[in-house]
Amino acid sequence: MQKILFGKQLLLEELPFPLEEIRQHEQHGYLLFRKGIKRELLSCVRCGTTDASWFAEFPCARCGKVEFYCRKCLMMGRISECSQLVSWAGPDLNFRQIADPLQWSGKLSTGQQAASQQVAEAVENSAELLVWAVAGAGKTEVLFAGIAEALSTGKRICVATPRTDVVLELAPRLQKVFPDCKIAALYGGSEDRHEAAQLTIATTHQLLRFYRAFEVMIVDEVDAFPYSIDQTLQYAVEQARKPKSSLIYLTATPKKQWQQQCRLGKRAFITIPARYHRHPLPVPQFIWFGNWEKQLSKGKLPAISSKWAEARLAAGKQALIFAPKIAAMEKTLRILRRMDPSIESVHAEDPDRKAKVIKFRNKEIPILLTTTILERGVTIPNIDVAVIGAEDRIFTESALVQIAGRAGRSAEFPTGTVTFFHYGKTEAMLGARRQILMMNKEGRKKGLIDR
Template identity: 35%
Template sequence: MIIKHLAAEIYKPQGVDPDKYICHRCSNKTKRYFYKYYSEIHGEYIVYCLKCVNIGRSDSVTPLRVINTTPESEPCDYSLGFELSPAQKSASDRIVEALDSKQNLLLYAVTGAGKTEITFEAISLARQRGLNVAFVSPRIDVVKEVYLRLSGAFKNAGIDLLYSGVKIESGHRFTVCTVHQLYNYIDHFDLVIVDETDAFPLPADDQLMDAITRAASKHSTIVLMTATPNRKMIDFVGRENVVSLTRRYHGHDLAIPKVVWQSVSKDISRKRLPGKLEMLIRNITDGNRRVLVFLPEISLMNRLYPLIKEKFPDSDSVYSGDPERYVKVDRMRNGKTKALLTTTILERGVTFSGLDVIVVNAEMFSADSLVQICGRVGRKTDDPTGNIWFIAGHNTGHIRQTVKIIKSFNAGKTTI
């Protein structure tokens, strides 16, 4: 079923139970995520859910309406543009086996391993069999990138794209969307692929994982994909259903970060660009490469950016609430921006060629974030290597763990 505002069939007479404080669309039961007000028009109090309001309001006076779709197969041919490596082919076969046996699977793959392309064969087979497919992620940036890659590969397939403010609908049989959009689906998808399963807010919100399992059909296959799995993910699929991919598709090692010991706070507070940071950016841009400069806080980025802009005119900054966020990312991708300051919003879901990375105040980042940030470098076949620098005031377990994880991948081992 698909929840649709103007559909004929009523699924629930109310979207929200005002007495028990339950949202029938997203299953929210936490009272602080509901808002109650008196409506002069209805002559009664109305309760609506704040948890899923970004995809449309679910309230106590409006019924939830649904449509039911019928299975429909399509040839769903795809063009890959390259041949899968033996390791990629093995992982692809395991996903197909999981689809055939209706089991869940965890693809534990190094960043840049070609996870998206590894799923193509299973997607194609699922659609040929009339099974509904969803490719989802917690991050809009990832969803947009995946949609472009899938549209380019499955040229004759009708693919939905759904995220906040965007709806491209084509039958709801092959859907690319953010996890939040799954609140509108019940027992619908037979193959659900969750990319960047470790990305915020999915690991911290059990309700989102519930949305994934509720949107999946009773005999579905759910494939979780991540470079940094946690115990909950492993328990969800079972350790025997974990597939590891320790090499990137081009076969080159991951870049190992170099640590520069410097506290930058004093220089920035004096409105002075830290010397070591300036030298690194200068060396990168003089070498005709680009650089992402990651910072742990927006406030620090806002204080540092004018100092960098003065020395490097082709620089910019971006954060999650930036209204020009996607325009700025495109400028970086097109080579118009040479140095881009960013928060963790660009730690995943983006690929730039000729890229190096600097992490300022690296001691303030988690190991999972640092691993993802390091994964931005060396993703292209024509640029398989690069440099990563951690600027840190002191050493931390997260910095040491990041180096250990990357070295383990390069040695063909995993850390689970």
């Protein structure tokens, strides 16, 4: 029971033990029971929500009363007023101290090395740190020294990310470089949910099941949806940490409030303003192309964007084109397919999404149209990037920086063009370009960019 419950908060009915065994552990003082819903404040203890719109009443078969339950975290199992959250309060589960846990022969760039050292110091001192690293800087490798420091001192670590596909990518990568450490990968439907691993890679949603579990909490892509706007997930991160623990955030695009805190010295941070290949980030070019939606409704694309696509096809250069809406993307696709029928499009609900991305990686698709679903997490060595309708409000400053970060990521092809086709410049567009120019300036100042 200790291994399953240590650092967790589970509903009583979730426990895979007979009631008699649970009561025995309770008598020894090994279990902590907390009410699931606080009626006086109308708040959920598991997910922290206090918004009354997320609570509903139902006749409870267990206690016979009409009770409130929380709809916000209903996917984790229904929690109501008479529900009990159970946590381990007995002896600690001690994790072993692994000597020389890191088995990696790679080399860090100068920028990565500086950040890596600060991450390791934050882990050692149970401190908070923001790693503000440009897209393609190699953030995962920056974590290695900090994770190694934690494993060598018997600490428990969690790397949390908003997206399941990042969990699936990170788990084997970290297992390869930390071969002597047990790693659990947690996401919806994961088979590792009862594992008490020393290193856990989890979606931020899965942290709702943890309670004071980790001495080291690393949150990757802290700017990504839904974590960036969901206070429940931010509450889950805080609740899953031990009272004395380190908290490390990773992002290429911190929110404006955090950027201001960094400038005023109110937040500990380290920047990696340049990619490991020492080339500057591609700076977006703004091109006005009129009332493009009106043109699309007539089955046409503004000539300048059509010429952009024709030039890439003629040069054999792959390209990603981002569109603000699926309807606009599909209309654009029909027009571009007149140039080349192998051009494809992809969006979040596309059942062939993964297959199309693989075909694009294999150079079977010359141009791939997409919504913001591919703004991060996709690395293609040699591509140009364009945004159609960059003025649309879905293209936030953060999204545009990430989109621009798809180009020039490879050491073999460190350059690439980024073009924002627009019907009027927005503050988000200008802010994205300012942020990229600022990072290039800082990279040159620190000697991290060759030219």
